[in-house]
Amino acid sequence: MENLTPHLIQWYPGHIAKARRQLQEQLKQADLVLEVLDARIPQASRHKEIRRLIGERQCLVILNKSDLIPASLLRRWVDWFEARGEQVFATNSQDGEGVRAVLRATQTKAALVNERRERRGMRPRAVRAAVIGFPNVGKSALINRLVGKRVAESAAKPGVTRQLRWVRISEQIELLDSPGILPPRLEDQHSAVKLAICDDIGQAAYTVTRVAAVAVELLIPLIPERLKERFGVDPRVVQGEAWLAEVADLKYHGSLDRASEQLLVDFRHGQLGRVALEIPMVEVAPENPPA
Ligand SMILES: Nc1nc2c(ncn2[C@@H]2O[C@H](COP(=O)(O)OP(=O)(O)O)[C@@H](O)[C@H]2O)c(=O)[nH]1
Numbered sequence: 001m002e003n004l005t006p007h008l009i010q011w012y013p014g015h016i017a018k019a020r021r022q023l024q025e026q027l028k029q030a031d032l033v034l035e036v037l038d039a040r041i042p043q044a045s046r047h048k049e050i051r052r053l054i055g056e057r058q059c060l061v062i063l064n065k066s067d068l069i070p071a072s073l074l075r076r077w078v079d080w081f082e083a084r085g086e087q088v089f090a091t092n093s094q095d096g097e098g099v100r101a102v103l104r105a106t107q108t109k110a111a112l113v114n115e116r117r118e119r120r121g122m123r124p125r126a127v128r129a130a131v132i133g134f135p136n137v138g139k140s141a142l143i144n145r146l147v148g149k150r151v152a153e154s155a156a157k158p159g160v161t162r163q164l165r166w167v168r169i170s171e172q173i174e175l176l177d178s179p180g181i182l183p184p185r186l187e188d189q190h191s192a193v194k195l196a197i198c199d200d201i202g203q204a205a206y207t208v209t210r211v212a213a214v215a216v217e218l219l220i221p222l223i224p225e226r227l228k229e230r231f232g233v234d235p236r237v238v239q240g241e242a243w244l245a246e247v248a249d250l251k252y253h254g255s256l257d258r259a260s261e262q263l264l265v266d267f268r269h270g271q272l273g274r275v276a277l278e279i280p281m282v283e284v285a286p287e288n289p290p291a
């Protein structure tokens, strides 16, 4: 990703400010938080200020779209979060896999919240859980699965959910579906471009060909064979933007836009197989210095 300029991805400052206000509003009302991440990019899809904003609230981390990455990597990510003391769940909110475990954990947390309220002499009430995450990571799909019916609008278009809305999922629990949160700052272009590649980005301005060029750079070492099969050009021979240009010539009448669009669409829909764009960094203990 060397060829990133500082402004490859631009969010509109007004949208960031609004998303931030909404996030704070949601968290103020929430007893616990379900933080939904995109399993393909667990780090880039984690809001940088989120730990501080969540504060003392209980939190479950959800690695959603887990069907889009290899099982072995999913395992490593789960271990990585658990090693940090975070309670983490892998889900596929499209077919419901892993969602029951999230529901059970949410119920357990809800019971804890009410025990605490009772100890303080407060009356038990439905516990409020805020489902937060970047646009399009699958918050609404997860909520629909948790409720067991379609209550939240879930769609491929980032930013479909517009207002805060409480959804009752049981006697004890209300969930808050919300519009996506947005990045607190624009400088982190490495994360931003990954969010764009995965379409977890909401309304942002970027040039599809440039985002696709970065996607190609990331994907070539991971799935060269698959790219060759799908697009007819061997990325081990021509790389990066030159590869996209050849694909454009070969398949899209020279349209770099269409080649770029197709590459991103294929990746986003899992058509290129299970591909993770981030792997957990294991902190290696320093070796003993030689005596
Ligand atoms: N492959 C896959 N797609 C998912 C999953 N969860 C949600 N989606 C899809 O991702 C898109 C965005 O989902 P949505 O629930 O609207 O995201 P939200 O903006 O966070 O509420 C939709 O097209 C969903 O069908 C999942 O676990 N796996």
Ligand SMILES: [Mg+2]
Pocket: 139, 140, 141, 152, 153, 154, 160, 161, 178, 179
């Ligand atoms: Mg939504």
